[in-house]
Amino acid sequence: MERKRGYFITFEGADGCGKTTQAELLEKWLSKKGYKTLMTLEPGATDLGKNLRQILLHYEKPVSDEAEMFMYLADRAQHTQMVIKPALEDNKIVLCDRYTDSTVAYQGYGRGTDIEQINTLNEIATKGLKSDLTLLFDVESEVAQSRLGKTKDRLESQGMEFHKKVREGYIDIARKNPSRVKIVNANATIEEVFSNVKEIVGELLNI
Ligand code: TYD
Numbered sequence: 001m002e003r004k005r006g007y008f009i010t011f012e013g014a015d016g017c018g019k020t021t022q023a024e025l026l027e028k029w030l031s032k033k034g035y036k037t038l039m040t041l042e043p044g045a046t047d048l049g050k051n052l053r054q055i056l057l058h059y060e061k062p063v064s065d066e067a068e069m070f071m072y073l074a075d076r077a078q079h080t081q082m083v084i085k086p087a088l089e090d091n092k093i094v095l096c097d098r099y100t101d102s103t104v105a106y107q108g109y110g111r112g113t114d115i116e117q118i119n120t121l122n123e124i125a126t127k128g129l130k131s132d133l134t135l136l137f138d139v140e141s142e143v144a145q146s147r148l149g150k151t152k153d154r155l156e157s158q159g160m161e162f163h164k165k166v167r168e169g170y171i172d173i174a175r176k177n178p179s180r181v182k183i184v185n186a187n188a189t190i191e192e193v194f195s196n197v198k199e200i201v202g203e204l205l206n207i
Contacts (some may be wrong), residue, residue, distance in 0.1 A: 006090070023092065024039070
């Protein structure tokens with residue numbers, strides 16, 4: 001029986017974990033196999049989102065934790081309704097670089113906002129759209145940080161303690177959602193990581 005909608009795969013992990021490279025490799029691999037794909041990201045995939053991204057990553061004055069959270073959620077609401085849902089309805093495999101788990105990990109575990117409240121707000125922002133599969137690229141915070149360039153954005157320049165909390169948060173999310181979230185060891189070569197990715201995605205798609 002043919003599925004009525006495509007697949008929704010999200011890529012999560014710390015800044016510098018290598019998920020964007022893996023998403024690009026996966027897109028090429030899937031396209032070669034004849035799948036219709038859409039690569040997208042948060043924050044900043046829509047026109048509205050690009051404006052929010054500029055503030056989120058580069059605004060220089062203080063930003064309250066709640067204002068930051070709502071901007072990520074506003075970006076997600078626009079992105080889900082305008083881009084992700086239509087692509088899934090068009091039977092595409094949507095590969096999304098960050099989604100709801102980023103808000104739980106960064107604003108929840110990182111900044112300390114209540115996780116249950118974030119879950120509720122994520123539900124509202126996405127109208128309940130969840131990923132079919134989330135790949136969590138896990139690597140020690142020191143390694144991830146050392147992969148980043150010298151010019152860091154607003155989030156990347158938070159201290160090591162923040163990044164460690166984010167990493168722990170992601171691992172907790174994976175523990176709580178074992179069927180949706182798969183941990184990929186990102187402390188390996190690009191090829192090794194990608195072979196793990198292909199295995200997990202192959203299982204989802206039955207290929
Ligand atoms: P980006 O340059 O896209 O980073 P990356 O390539 O690592 O994804 O910047 C996105 C930043 O925003 C990143 O530091 C994580 C952060 N973020 C949140 O804090 N909450 C969120 O809900 C999302 C989507 C991202």
